[in-house]
Amino acid sequence: MHLIWLRSDLRLHDNTALAAACQRGPTAAVYLITPGQWLAHDDAPCKVDFWLRNLKCLGQALGELNIPLLIRHADTWDQAPQVLLQLCQELSVQTVHVNEEYGIHESRRDAAVAQALEAQGLGFYRYLDQLLFQPGSVLTKTGTYFQVFSQFRKVCYNRLHSALPRRVPTPKAQAALPLASDAVPEQVKGFAPPSDALRALWPAGEDEAQRRLAQFADAQISYYKDERDYPAKPGTSQLSAYLAAGVVSPRQCLHAALQSNQGEFESGDIGAITWINELLWREFYKHILVGYPRVSRHRAFRPETEAVAWRHAPADLAAWQEARTGLPIIDAAMRQLLETGWMHNRLRMVVAMFLTKNLLIDWREGERFFMRHLIDGDLAANNGGWQWSSSTGTDSAPYFRIFSPLSQSEKFDGEGRFIKQWLPQLASLNKKEVHNPDAVGGLFGVADYPRPIVDLKHSRERALAAFRALPSRQAVGGVYE
Template sequence: MQLIWLRSDLRQHDNTALAAAAERGPTVAVYLLSPQQWQEHDDAPCKIDFWLRNLRELSKSLGALNIPLLIRTAPHWDQAPAVLLELCRQLKIEAVHVNEEYGVHESRRDAAVAESLQAAGITFHSYLDQLLFKPGSVLTKTGTYFQVFSQFRKVCYERLHRSMPSLKQAPGKQSALNITSDPVPVAIEGFPTPGESLRALWPAGEAEARRRLDTFADVQIDYYKSERDFPAKPGTSQLSAYLAAGVISPRQCLHAALQCNQGEFESGKVGAVTWINELLWREFYKHILVGYPRVSRHRAFRPETEALAWRDAPEDLAAWQEARTGLPIIDAAMRQLLETGWMHNRLRMVVAMFLTKNLLIDWREGERFFMRHLIDGDLAANNGGWQWSSSTGTDSAPYFRIFNPVSQSEKFDSEGLFIKHWLPELAGLNKKEVHNPASAGGLFGVADYPAPIVNLSASRDRALAAFRNLPSRSSTGEGDE
């Protein structure tokens, strides 16, 4: 009997470990609930709810193939080896199959499980699945991991020209086993169930993920490059939560993009090429996680930035977290996150730069807050994005590149539609005033809306000074966006 241990791969189609297990013989699936570990990793309640809902859908589709899904609890990953070994002994399992996960804790967990099972004569197979290329296989000429995305992408392109990752066959129906699936819990203690309005935005299941991918590829991908930066437009694929939970695979996404672009990933439709680029960014940050494990340990990718004199400013941090900074684009973006579990990608950069540069608050505070609220929370992507924005990471924005939230707002939400949707108290302002109500005149600005908590120009100078004081920093000029 074969066991597939499901983790961030909650799908039946194009699932490498599931296909491999089913090929070898009768298969059972297991999922481990690890609430203590999830809390340590700052996983958001809406994310845990989303994963449980997807698990329920998966249980149904596996049930139709006579593959039972068992649920076990290992509150902390330290307990995973014992829990899985006991299950393997009960079911007389010959081999356990998993899809690789990345990050220091994940690697340690899998090594411990493999050792414990192998000592008991049970084989442990792990497969490349959530990435297009195995970490360690895309390297510089000197054999190190890339630190710059454009160089990494170039090698990925060369590899894709030579061979395209193929989709894995979904398993067929197997003979019924005398094993009953366990019910998937509706909720987990410590992770309150989100409201219906949030859940309705993110229906569970592979069919929904596929529908989103197909709609995006058929209708929106052509406009992706031109519309993806405008938060009031439906310019993005809305697939990130499904990718993070593995309800859809990057291979499926790549194939869909290629299909609508005559098989091209470097030329042809600029929207498709730009979107494939985003898939490669996701890939890049996971490779960074493996090549530079310190980023898994809350350390800056650029060690010299560990010396930055971040401000201890709990009131400013709370204003940012609670969407009351007095800068409409920041507050609208934070409300979007709090109410939907998701934030538009352009705005993730804008609010991150505001926190780390204008407020000079440690990027780790922002990274943690995002993880605690994002339905698509993913260590590699979230850490990569925060470190990029704070100029502590790989390929990062030069420290003197500081987004001005007001000019970003005027550029990407020129009519104020996004702002007015999330901040209805500003609905009465015209499209010029809505970006910066404090400049709209009137003795007290806008009723019910706070004055800005920081002076953008002075705070920018403060950030530049803090970065200039770091050791071994070289600059080529200064600019503002």
């Protein structure tokens, strides 16, 4: 018998390790419940719930192919080698197949499992699946990992021209095995189930992921470049949670985008080109995890920025976390995160820059808070985004480029529709007032809405001073947009 160990690849179709295992002969699948590890990695309760719901759907789909789904418990990844070895011995498994995951802890886990299995004469096979290109295969001319996205993208384009990654065939039904599937738990202790309203926003299963992908590629992708920055518009694909859990693959996304654009990724439909670009950003940040493992260790990509004099300001941090900063676009975005497990991408940048620049609070506080609430939480993308916004990362915003929450709000939510959706206490304000109620609210501001916790102009100057003080920085004029 052969075994596929499922992780962040919760799908039947275009699953490299699953297809490889099934080609070898009778196959079973296993998933490890690892609550201690999830807590250590700040995985959000709504994300754990999403995984379990998708796992249940996948178990049913596998069952139709007579592939039993087994559930085992290993509180942390340290226990994975022993748990998997014991399962292999119980079932007389010959080979174990996995789709590769990235990050220092994931690599160590897989190396330890491989060592334990191979010591007993069992095969352990790893496959490229959640990326288009193997980390280490897209390098600079001097053989190092890229640090600048535009250069990375150029090499990816050249590779895509010569060989598009192919989708993998779906396994056919196998003869029934004398092995029953295990029930997928409805919830795991330590991870409270989310509200029914949140669950309804994110239905589980490959059918839903494929429906979203098809709808986006058919009806919305052409407008993606123009509408993706406007949080009140349905301008994004809403696929990030499904990509993070592996319910849909990047290959499936790429092929859908190419099909909508006559096979082109550098010319033609600007919306499709822009969306493929976002798939490559996702790719870039995962390659960074492998090439620069310090970012998996809560370290700044740019070492000199470890010296930034971040403020210890628990009251300000709590106000940001609880959506009561007194700046409507910030509070509306944080309310969206808290209630839906997701935040619009433009707003992720705006709230991250507000925390790290205007409040001068360490980006790691924001990164951790996001992971604890995002249904699409992904180490590489989340870390990459936070370090970009805080000017500590690869290809990051120059430290003197600081988004003004008011300008961003007026530009991307001009009518105030998004703000009013999430902050109904501001519904009576007109489209000019809603971005900055403090300016029109008189002595006491607007009822039921706090005054701003920070002066934007002063805090901007404070951030510029903190970054100029770094040893390798030179004083440069500010940009405020």
